[in-house]
Amino acid sequence: MADSSHNHDAHDDHGLAHPVPLKLLFAVFFTLVGLTILTVITGQMTFAGFDLALAMVIATCKATLVCLIFMHLKYDKPFLGMIFLFSVLFVGLFLAFTFLDSNEYNADINAWVRDNMTISQ
Amino acid sequence: MSSTTADAHAGGHGHGHDHPKHLAHHFETLEQQYGSGKLGIWTFLLTEVLFFSALFVAYTMYRAQYPEVFQFASQYLDTNLGAINTIVLLFSSLTVAWGVRNAMLGQHKMLCINLLLTLACAGGFMGIKYVEYSHKFHEGTLWGGHVDSIFKADPADISETMKEHSHAWNGDGELVAVKDLDPVFRQRLGLFFAVYFCLTGLHGIHVLIGMILLTWLLLRAMKKEFGPDHFGAIDFGGLYWHLVDLIWIFLFPLLYLIS
Amino acid sequence: MTPSTNTLERTNYLNATKGFMSWFWTIDHKRLGLMYMWSVVAAFILGGFFALKIRMTLMPGAVDFASQTAEQMNAYNNAFTVHGAVMIFLVIIPSIPAALGNFVVPMMLGAKDVAFPRLNRFSYHLWIIGALLFTGTFFIGNLDTGWTFYPPYSTGSTDNTVILATLGAFVLGFSSIFTGLNFIVTIHKMRPANMTWFRMPLFLWAIYATAVIQILATPVIGISLLLLLVEKTMSIGIFNPELGGDPVFFQHLFWFYSHPAVYIMILPGMGVMSELFATFSRKPIFGYKSIAMSSLAIALFSFIVWGHHMFLSGQSQLMSVIFSALTFSVAVPSAIKVFNWIATMYKGSVAFTTPMIYGMSIIWLFGIGGLTGLFLATLGTDVQFHDTYFVVAHFHYVMVGSALFGFIGGIYYWWPKMYGRMADNFWTKLAWFMSFIGFNLTFLPQFVGGSRGMPRRYAGYGTEAGYDSFNYWSTIGAMILAVGLTMALGTLIYSMFRGRKAPSNPWGGVTLEWQTPTPPPEHNFEIDAFPVGDPYDMNLCEYNGEEEGFLPVNPRADDPCVADVAIDPVYFEPESENAPA
Numbered sequence: 001m002a003d004s005s006h007n008h009d010a011h012d013d014h015g016l017a018h019p020v021p022l023k024l025l026f027a028v029f030f031t032l033v034g035l036t037i038l039t040v041i042t043g044q045m046t047f048a049g050f051d052l053a054l055a056m057v058i059a060t061c062k063a064t065l066v067c068l069i070f071m072h073l074k075y076d077k078p079f080l081g082m083i084f085l086f087s088v089l090f091v092g093l094f095l096a097f098t099f100l101d102s103n104e105y106n107a108d109i110n111a112w113v114r115d116n117m118t119i120s121q
Numbered sequence: 122m123s124s125t126t127a128d129a130h131a132g133g134h135g136h137g138h139d140h141p142k143h144l145a146h147h148f149e150t151l152e153q154q155y156g157s158g159k160l161g162i163w164t165f166l167l168t169e170v171l172f173f174s175a176l177f178v179a180y181t182m183y184r185a186q187y188p189e190v191f192q193f194a195s196q197y198l199d200t201n202l203g204a205i206n207t208i209v210l211l212f213s214s215l216t217v218a219w220g221v222r223n224a225m226l227g228q229h230k231m232l233c234i235n236l237l238l239t240l241a242c243a244g245g246f247m248g249i250k251y252v253e254y255s256h257k258f259h260e261g262t263l264w265g266g267h268v269d270s271i272f273k274a275d276p277a278d279i280s281e282t283m284k285e286h287s288h289a290w291n292g293d294g295e296l297v298a299v300k301d302l303d304p305v306f307r308q309r310l311g312l313f314f315a316v317y318f319c320l321t322g323l324h325g326i327h328v329l330i331g332m333i334l335l336t337w338l339l340l341r342a343m344k345k346e347f348g349p350d351h352f353g354a355i356d357f358g359g360l361y362w363h364l365v366d367l368i369w370i371f372l373f374p375l376l377y378l379i380s
Numbered sequence: 381m382t383p384s385t386n387t388l389e390r391t392n393y394l395n396a397t398k399g400f401m402s403w404f405w406t407i408d409h410k411r412l413g414l415m416y417m418w419s420v421v422a423a424f425i426l427g428g429f430f431a432l433k434i435r436m437t438l439m440p441g442a443v444d445f446a447s448q449t450a451e452q453m454n455a456y457n458n459a460f461t462v463h464g465a466v467m468i469f470l471v472i473i474p475s476i477p478a479a480l481g482n483f484v485v486p487m488m489l490g491a492k493d494v495a496f497p498r499l500n501r502f503s504y505h506l507w508i509i510g511a512l513l514f515t516g517t518f519f520i521g522n523l524d525t526g527w528t529f530y531p532p533y534s535t536g537s538t539d540n541t542v543i544l545a546t547l548g549a550f551v552l553g554f555s556s557i558f559t560g561l562n563f564i565v566t567i568h569k570m571r572p573a574n575m576t577w578f579r580m581p582l583f584l585w586a587i588y589a590t591a592v593i594q595i596l597a598t599p600v601i602g603i604s605l606l607l608l609l610v611e612k613t614m615s616i617g618i619f620n621p622e623l624g625g626d627p628v629f630f631q632h633l634f635w636f637y638s639h640p641a642v643y644i645m646i647l648p649g650m651g652v653m654s655e656l657f658a659t660f661s662r663k664p665i666f667g668y669k670s671i672a673m674s675s676l677a678i679a680l681f682s683f684i685v686w687g688h689h690m691f692l693s694g695q696s697q698l699m700s701v702i703f704s705a706l707t708f709s710v711a712v713p714s715a716i717k718v719f720n721w722i723a724t725m726y727k728g729s730v731a732f733t734t735p736m737i738y739g740m741s742i743i744w745l746f747g748i749g750g751l752t753g754l755f756l757a758t759l760g761t762d763v764q765f766h767d768t769y770f771v772v773a774h775f776h777y778v779m780v781g782s783a784l785f786g787f788i789g790g791i792y793y794w795w796p797k798m799y800g801r802m803a804d805n806f807w808t809k810l811a812w813f814m815s816f817i818g819f820n821l822t823f824l825p826q827f828v829g830g831s832r833g834m835p836r837r838y839a840g841y842g843t844e845a846g847y848d849s850f851n852y853w854s855t856i857g858a859m860i861l862a863v864g865l866t867m868a869l870g871t872l873i874y875s876m877f878r879g880r881k882a883p884s885n886p887w888g889g890v891t892l893e894w895q896t897p898t899p900p901p902e903h904n905f906e907i908d909a910f911p912v913g914d915p916y917d918m919n920l921c922e923y924n925g926e927e928e929g930f931l932p933v934n935p936r937a938d939d940p941c942v943a944d945v946a947i948d949p950v951y952f953e954p955e956s957e958n959a960p961a
Contacts, residue, residue, distance in 0.1 A: 016151060016152065016155050016349075016350060016352075017225035017226070017349050017350075017352065018225070019221075019222040019225040019226055020218065020221075020222055022219070022222065025215060025218050025219055025222070026215070028215075029211060029212070029214075029215040032211045032214075033208055033211060036204060036207050036208060036211065036373075037204075039373075039374055039378065040200065040204050040378065043200070043374065043377075043378030043380055044380065045380070046380055051378075051379075051380050052379075055374035055375075055378055056371075056374070058374070059370050059371050059373075059374050062370045063367050063370050063371070066214060066363055066366060066367055066370070067363075067367070069218070070214050070215070070217075070218040070363050071359075071360055071363045076159070079160075080159065080160065080163045083160075083163050083164060083166075083167050084163065084166065084167065084170070086167065087166075087167040087168075087170040087171055087596075088170065090171060090174075090596055090683065091170060091171065091174040091177065091178075093683065093684070094174055094178060094600070094636055095174070095177070095178045095181055097632075097684070097687070097699065098178050098182065098629070098632045098636075099178070099181060099182055099185065100698070100699060101628075101632065101687070101695055101696050101698075101699040102182045102186070102626060102628070102629065102632075103185070103186075104696030104697075104698050104699065105628060105694055105695065105696045106186050106626075108694065109621055109626055109628075112621055113305060113308075113621060113624065114305070116621075116622070117274050117275075117304060117305065117308075118275060119274065119275050119276070119304055120275055120276075120277040145497075146492060146493075146903070147491065147492035147493035147494075147495075147497065147570075147903075153569055153570075156569055157495040157496075157565050157568075157569040157570075160564070160565045160568055160569060161495065161496060161499075161561060161562075161565045164561045164564055164565065164595055165561060167595060167596070168557055168561070168595050168596075168598070168599040169599070171596060171597075171599040171600055172599035172600070172602055172603050173603070174599075174600065174603075175600055175603040175604060175607065175633050176603065176607075178632075178633075179618055179629065182626070182629065183626075264614075264615075264616050264617050264623070265615075265617045265623040265624065266614060266615025266616055266617045266620070266623055267614070267615075305624075308623065308624045309624045311617060311623055311624060312617060312618070312623065312624040312625060315616045315617045315618050315623070315625070316618065318616070319607065319610065319616065319618065323603075323606075
């Protein structure tokens with residue numbers, strides 16, 4: 001979206017250096033602010049079960065923008081982006097296994113809590 | 122931590138006469154040196170993501186098991202303060218990204234200004250966080266194990282001062298009185314705040330580390346140490362700062378926007 | 381007679397600078413490697429002391445079981461906890477990657493140093509801080525939780541030693557992360573131009589796979605220990621069911637790191653073995669690509685099997701079945717490696733040098749350790765074996781038998797490069813023999829005792845339980861093992877001062893670290909670019925009688941290793957290289 005403002009005049013290439021055009025930086029910032037406001041507004045509405053999913057989609061959009069432009073993954077070797085995606089993949093793996101298990105045994109913990117709770121009144 | 126990553130680079134203890142000034146002795150070219158730093162910092166960011174992962178797993182697990190608890194607990198968090206903090210951090214991300222551009226182009230003065238702005242934002246973020254935390258300590262909306270917490274199953278365990286002063290305990294206007302809640306439910310509210318304090322606390326520690334890093338970069342920038350062939354430390358410090366922002370981008374809707 | 385390629389009399393990395401600070405504050409990867417090595421040895425002696433204490437307590441007749449006081453039993457709990465924690469966090473995890481890896485990896489790459497030398501120094505200093513925190517627990521009480529620190533016990537009634545120990549493990553975790561990070565970047569970015577991924581020595585593949593585990597898994601133990609600390613000091617409640625938390629969750633967190641950590645321990649040992657088998661069979665390694673890929677496969681599989689530690693810890697049956705099935709998959713890449721090593725020896729001219737003997741004995745030890753792992757991965761049998769000495773014997777066969785023997789074999793292999801001297805042939809082999817016999821005598825009886833239900837972590841059993849003979853032989857074996865390991869250390873220290881001066885390539889390795897004088901100069905090499913080819917083309921060097929070591933067949937004109945030597949190749953006779961000078 002904001003990529004269209006890619007400004008070639010700002011490229012003073014010094015071999016290593018690849019400065020991101022200023023216009024693009026600002027465009028990304030304002031998009032991020034807009035998305036934040038959007039997520040606050042949608043957060044106060046209810047969408048029958050999709051609230052969390054919607055909030056996560058917006059957050060992922062924001063994160064992608066930060067990664068691609070602010071962290072210049074768009075201009076770097078794809079390997080660096082892959083490292084990052086790999087870490088997210090591993091978090092997903094960790095989450096999936098643990099989540100699957102805790103869903104199964106959670107009833108035992110709840111039963112223990114019920115049996116061992118003392119209320120003095 | 123990450124300052125050392127960058128430091129290993131930036132020092133430039135090159136001795137060979139055909140070596141460029143900023144090239145460390147064990148690298149062949151500046152490209153190799155910069156590429157190594159870049160790979161190093163991204164690998165470090167990967168470890169940071171996994172470092173936070175445990176808390177995100179805890180969050181997901183408990184939220185899936187006790188959705189109504191999380192929904193209820195979210196009302197004790199101030200959405201406006203959270204949103205302001207989000208924008209403060211986003212702005213600091215902009216200034217850091219801008220600062221990296223300044224370093225690449227050799228704009229020393231602008232680089233210092235941008236780093237200062239970033240530091241100011243980080244300070245502002247911590248300030249707002251302080252306001253939020255102190256409110257919670259005042260109200261007793263804390264994890265169950267804390268002495269002043271009002272989220273304990275047994276009302277006899279809750280301190281008398283909190284019973285008198287806490288608006289959350291007694292109910293106040295739109296707030297449901299915590300004292301009227303089911304004990305098990307009340308106990309689990311404490312669990313939400315355990316996760317809340319761990320997540321935001323760990324994130325806050327990262328902001329503090331980032332502030333130390335930024336100060337160090339600012340001091341070096343003031344000595345005009347960065348330029349078109351020597352901006353690695355700024356770039357890598359900036360990447361760390363963006364990660365801190367990225368984590369907050371997810372924390373904000375997860376904690377503050379549960380409807 | 382001194383080999384002409386020995387630089388002990390000239391300037392080398394050992395004598396280039398002098399004084400305590402020139403070592404403590406060095407960024408030279410070789411010096412850091414040596415300091416890691418000696419620190420690990422010191423920690424090993426500490427951990428070994430506690431191991432002997434355990435065995436002495438369990439020796440039938442030594443301590444009267446019935447009349448033991450609570451304090452004595454607490455001291456026993458302290459002994460096995462400290463033994464486990466020290467051996468794992470301070471010894472095995474940093475042993476090969478940090479000590480040998482630091483010394484060898486940059487030289488194998490033909491590089492001057494690792495990518496981030498100061499980060500490397502920082503890792504070592506973190507190790508020291510972690511070690512000090514651990515030893516600090518001795519002064520404030522008993523650490524009696526077992527090395528796994530499970531809540532609610534660790535966060536509840538036990539001593540505050542847990543705080544120091546978890547802090548120590550946290551710091552050591554970061555030391556390990558930074559080492560892994562350094563190696564990943566070094567291997568990616570510092571390879572010579574013509575060293576492609578598939579021309580890397582297999583030790584580098586193993587270190588790379590290890591580093592991947594280190595950076596992916598170690599942060600998770602970091603956060604788990606941090607949460608444990610918060611739980612212990614502020615009762616945050618995430619793991620405490622009395623506050624609504626979930627104690628099994630800690631075990632998930634803990635084993636998400638600690639199972640892959642097992643492969644942090646064993647993979648580098650496997651890397652050392654690949655080098656040993658190729659060099660001492662004087663044959664290209666069999667199945668290069670499958671060994672390299674199996675290292676990566678082990679690294680990835682290690683992340684999806686952690687639940688097999690939790691079959692009886694409240695984990696759900698669904699997940700137990702899934703984890704059990706997945707666990708078997710790790711056996712495949714492990715077996716690939718073992719078969720390839722054996723195939724490498726087939727029709728090779730095997731030299732029974734000390735490092736090679738360590739390598740060969742690992743096939744036996746790892747075979748037993750690995751195969752008994754399958755018993756434990758099977759749900760039904762694990763119910764019987766869980767928390768018995770069968771488990772203890774299994775993981776000692778893998779961790780001591782394979783990782784520690786690999787470490788010692790690796791030290792003997794690279795020792796001439798480190799100190800420029802050869803260790804004595806006879807005494808090193810005798811030390812190996814004692815260690816090997818002692819080790820098997822210690823742990824084979826534990827398999828039998830464990831399969832008959834002998835539970836682990838008990839301060840005593842009493843004669844009527846019927847475990848006396850197992851404990852008796854186990855303790856005898858432990859004493860023989862201690863003698864053997866002490867002898868091994870003795871041979872090394874003796875050779876540092878009195879050993880025969882080593883040629884630059886005593887074993888005939890063709891990887892790059894053998895192409896520099898012994899001991900190496902400060903920046904590793906005196907020449908710049910290397911012709912990098914097949915790392916296991918054994919025709920590249922030939923035994924030279926005058927040198928008492930190997931020399932390149934077609935040396936470069938500027939090669940410092942051969943400058944003063946007339947090329948006069950003779951046939952390689954394995955035993956003659958260690959003959960007294």
